[in-house]
Amino acid sequence: MTYKPVPLPPGPAPGPAKPDQRGSENLLGDTVVTSTAEALINWGRRNSLWPFPFGTACCAIEFMGTVSSMHDLSRFGAELVRFSPRQADVIIIAGTITYKQAPILRQIYDQMCEPKWVISAGACATSGGFYDCYCTVPGIDEIIPVDIYIAGCPPRPEAFLEAIVQLQKKVDRETLRVSQALGTEPRRDRIAVGA
Amino acid sequence: MKALSPAGELVELMTINVGPSHPATHGALRAHCALDGETIIAAACEMGYLHRGFEKMIEQGTYQMVLPYTDRLNYCSAMMNNIAFCKAVERMFGVTVPERCVRVRVVLLELSRIIDHLVCVCANLVDLGALTNFWYFFNVREEVYKIWEKLCGARLTNTVTRIGGMYRDVYPAFADDVLAVLPLVESAVAEVRGLVEKNRIFIDRTKDIGVVTADQAIAWGWTGPCLRASGVDRDLRKDEPYYGYDEYTFDTVIGQTGDTYDRIMVRMIEMLESASICRQALAKLKPGPINTSDARLSLPSRSQVYHDMEALINSFKLIYEGVRPPAGECYDALEAANGELGFLIVSDGGTNPYRIKVRPPCFTQWAAFGPMMQGAMLSDVAAALGSINIIAGELDR
Amino acid sequence: MSAHAVPAADPSAAHREPIKAGLDAAALEKILVEQFSAKRDTRDRWNLTLIVARDRLRDAVRHLRDDAALRFNQLLDVAGIDYLAYPGHRGARYAVTYLFKSTVFRHRLALKVELDEDDAVVATLSDLFPIADWAERETWDQIGIVFSGHPNLKRLLNHHEFVGHPLRKDYPCQKRQKLSVNDPMIDQLEGVLLAQGWQVLDRGATGNGIPPGAPGTSLAGPGSESQPAPTGSNTGAPR
Ligand code: SF4
Numbered sequence: 032m033t034y035k036p037v038p039l040p041p042g043p044a045p046g047p048a049k050p051d052q053r054g055s056e057n058l059l060g061d062t063v064v065t066s067t068a069e070a071l072i073n074w075g076r077r078n079s080l081w082p083f084p085f086g087t088a089c090c091a092i093e094f095m096g097t098v099s100s101m102h103d104l105s106r107f108g109a110e111l112v113r114f115s116p117r118q119a120d121v122i123i124i125a126g127t128i129t130y131k132q133a134p135i136l137r138q139i140y141d142q143m144c145e146p147k148w149v150i151s152a153g154a155c156a157t158s159g160g161f162y163d164c165y166c167t168v169p170g171i172d173e174i175i176p177v178d179i180y181i182a183g184c185p186p187r188p189e190a191f192l193e194a195i196v197q198l199q200k201k202v203d204r205e206t207l208r209v210s211q212a213l214g215t216e217p218r219r220d221r222i223a224v225g226a
Numbered sequence: 227m228k229a230l231s232p233a234g235e236l237v238e239l240m241t242i243n244v245g246p247s248h249p250a251t252h253g254a255l256r257a258h259c260a261l262d263g264e265t266i267i268a269a270a271c272e273m274g275y276l277h278r279g280f281e282k283m284i285e286q287g288t289y290q291m292v293l294p295y296t297d298r299l300n301y302c303s304a305m306m307n308n309i310a311f312c313k314a315v316e317r318m319f320g321v322t323v324p325e326r327c328v329r330v331r332v333v334l335l336e337l338s339r340i341i342d343h344l345v346c347v348c349a350n351l352v353d354l355g356a357l358t359n360f361w362y363f364f365n366v367r368e369e370v371y372k373i374w375e376k377l378c379g380a381r382l383t384n385t386v387t388r389i390g391g392m393y394r395d396v397y398p399a400f401a402d403d404v405l406a407v408l409p410l411v412e413s414a415v416a417e418v419r420g421l422v423e424k425n426r427i428f429i430d431r432t433k434d435i436g437v438v439t440a441d442q443a444i445a446w447g448w449t450g451p452c453l454r455a456s457g458v459d460r461d462l463r464k465d466e467p468y469y470g471y472d473e474y475t476f477d478t479v480i481g482q483t484g485d486t487y488d489r490i491m492v493r494m495i496e497m498l499e500s501a502s503i504c505r506q507a508l509a510k511l512k513p514g515p516i517n518t519s520d521a522r523l524s525l526p527s528r529s530q531v532y533h534d535m536e537a538l539i540n541s542f543k544l545i546y547e548g549v550r551p552p553a554g555e556c557y558d559a560l561e562a563a564n565g566e567l568g569f570l571i572v573s574d575g576g577t578n579p580y581r582i583k584v585r586p587p588c589f590t591q592w593a594a595f596g597p598m599m600q601g602a603m604l605s606d607v608a609a610a611l612g613s614i615n616i617i618a619g620e621l622d623r
Numbered sequence: 624m625s626a627h628a629v630p631a632a633d634p635s636a637a638h639r640e641p642i643k644a645g646l647d648a649a650a651l652e653k654i655l656v657e658q659f660s661a662k663r664d665t666r667d668r669w670n671l672t673l674i675v676a677r678d679r680l681r682d683a684v685r686h687l688r689d690d691a692a693l694r695f696n697q698l699l700d701v702a703g704i705d706y707l708a709y710p711g712h713r714g715a716r717y718a719v720t721y722l723f724k725s726t727v728f729r730h731r732l733a734l735k736v737e738l739d740e741d742d743a744v745v746a747t748l749s750d751l752f753p754i755a756d757w758a759e760r761e762t763w764d765q766i767g768i769v770f771s772g773h774p775n776l777k778r779l780l781n782h783h784e785f786v787g788h789p790l791r792k793d794y795p796c797q798k799r800q801k802l803s804v805n806d807p808m809i810d811q812l813e814g815v816l817l818a819q820g821w822q823v824l825d826r827g828a829t830g831n832g833i834p835p836g837a838p839g840t841s842l843a844g845p846g847s848e849s850q851p852a853p854t855g856s857n858t859g860a861p862r
Contacts, residue, residue: 088276089383100361268821570700576710
């Protein structure tokens with residue numbers, strides 16, 4: 032098929048163009064939307080967060096409840112649960128992390144591609160919960176950086192949904208420059224939900 | 227790795243690590259397998275990834291403070307653990323709970339068994355790729371959660387029993403709600419059975435996979451549905467009846483070959499039997515006190531506390547110190563969803579448990595898993611693992 | 624049999640017979656007292672536990688398992704107990720309780736072995752009951768009882784770098800121990816292969832990049848390094 036240029040709509044009468052008439056929207060009409068690359072990419076990222084459920088304990092059962100049809104995580108574009116860290120954008124740590132589990136969690140987090148986000152679901156992942164014991168990690172932020180903390184033991188499915196919504200807002204606020212130019216992770220502002 | 231087989235052949239074995247972060251291992255189990263082609267020659271299993279010190283933590287608090295921890299043993303059926311623990315402590319006191327409490331506990335036990343089997347079967351089917359059944363079963367589970375919420379406010383970790391009774395009597399429409407949920411259970415089971423029972427793919431992936439014979443299952447100490455799937459007709463509810471289970475008519479469900487198919491089907495049909503027990507128990511539910519009147523366990527009523535010195539002191543003692551079972555060692559068990567859930571309690575007569583050893587039902591199943599998978603294909607691991615229903619919370623404690 | 628149950632062709636009808644009435648506690652006590660000089664546990668007020676000397680344990684268990692009138696064919700659990708902080712306790716510091724059950728008769732029994740602090744060793748039951756293998760590993764891990772003759776006495780619940788035994792009463796509850804790398808488990812796998820008559824010639828590249836001879840990965844067989852010296856001292860906790 033040969034390319035036929037779309038005829039331009041009849042523009043205003045020739046003459047010295049005013050500054051606000053030179054934009055591509057003016058030239059192309061409503062066939063295009065302009066945006067910044069940042070906003071476009073964040074829009075895509077925000078609405079297709081693929082979670083990696085690092086479920087180890089009771090909270091994982093509530094995550095199953097969140098995915099199931101009653102609460103339906105797919106309404107927020109995050110239902111495509113991936114069990115490979117390479118394919119996931121957000122890792123949801125649902126359950127107690129023990130010292131035996133900790134190196135694995137770190138390894139999996141390291142295997143995820145940037146950009147990546149972390150949701151710490153439930154009291155155990157957030158602070159160790161009521162297991163203040165020789166074998167439990169008192170909060171996964173000892174091991175990996177966390178974006179969203181969810182309260183509850185276990186959190187209700189609504190709290191999981193709230194966490195996804197908050198994460199989407201956070202993704203929107205993120206800038207590409209820091210991570211691209213410096214190769215470092217963007218500064219993480221921590222959000223708590225469900226309390 | 228290069229290895230010489232028992233027959234003296236030189237074989238290049240491939241070792242592959244399954245878990246602990248693998249969808250079929252549910253986050254906390256690990257099996258290291260040596261493969262010849264796709265056949266598992268040897269499997270070394272490991273556990274402990276969710277070992278969160280249950281037995282150490284509960285020595286730090288009183289007996290009542292153990293109850294929330296028991297919720298998190300088998301978190302798919304939290305109430306069962308509550309009731310099992312309370313039953314063991316009540317046995318130490320020599321206290322029997324009032325009849326209404328017994329009936330309510332039976333209803334809760336059987337509903338918990340249903341929702342445990344729902345999760346087990348649907349997770350197993352998801353591991354096999356049959357995702358639809360997950361939606362069907364989880365809808366029913368959500369309906370049961372609604373009852374739990376009305377009962378105590380929590381969905382998963384309920385802590386609804388107390389030593390010597392219940393946290394409170396059930397709400398007025400409890401029986402109606404349960405009776406409304408039971409047909410949903412039955413229709414969901416019927417739907418899922420219709421989808422899988424004669425399904426060629428399902429049968430191919432589960433029939434004669436992970437076979438455990440009756441003698442093997444007994445030797446490994448298996449109990450519960452997995453033992454029954456191997457054709458051993460043993461169920462604590464029948465063999466050592468507690469809570470008046472001998473008054474209810476129900477069948478134990480047994481399989482023949484002890485393969486994955488049987489284990490799934492035994493669970494599926496046990497749900498129907500449990501539903502029938504629920505109905506019978508509700509029919510016998512009569513008004514009455516829900517907590518024992520034994521002053522060592524139950525708080526006196528408010529009016530007594532305000533007018534009677536002894537009741538006031540008793541109330542103080544129970545709240546600030548907790549219950550004190552007589553010194554000694556006692557083991558008590560009940561038929562949980564996974565098998566025999568037992569508590570060996572060592573009491574020194576004080577307010578804190580001296581030592582509690584849990585007898586988790588799935589420990590025996592997971593210990594047998596390595597030998598069970600020898601000679602199977604790697605893809606069978608997921609199917610067989612789901613069918614023995616390992617719950618990491620009670621396995622690792 | 625259930626009306627719902629899958630129609631049985633019939634392999635093992637014996638397992639489907641109803642359970643038979645078993646012996647009561649007094650009769651069980653009589654058998655064990657007479658034949659294995661057991662004694663009733665004074666702490667046991669629920670008619671379950673009998674204490675046997677540790678050198679009679681294996682004989683007693685074998686008898687319980689094989690005798691036609693007893694048939695205790697299931698070992699339910701192995702529980703270690705540390706009596707260090709038990710008020711007024713005199714005598715051996717540790718005890719191991721074995722819980723037995725039968726699928727033929729309706730009876731239960733617990734056998735208890737008392738073990739001194741400086742000699743907390745008891746013979747393994749892993750050749751009599753396969754489940755004892757793991758149950759004893761757990762007891763070694765948690766309480767530090769050594770089971771002599773055990774094929775692979777490794778930690779089960781705690782990670783392989785853990786020092787001490789957390790359920791001992793002198794182990795502080797919050798004394799945390801971090802793990803640097805996960806157990807490659809190559810030695811355990813090789814142990815399973817060896818037990819089946821395989822012979823591992825070369826670990827090759829499959830050892831997760833771990834060179835042969837790295838600590839914890841001995842080729843010599845399972846547990847050759849984790850087999851502890853029989854000592855009562857709890858290295859993980861100061862007295
Ligand atoms: S926060 Fe509560 S529900 Fe979640 S894993 Fe921890 S104990 Fe279980």
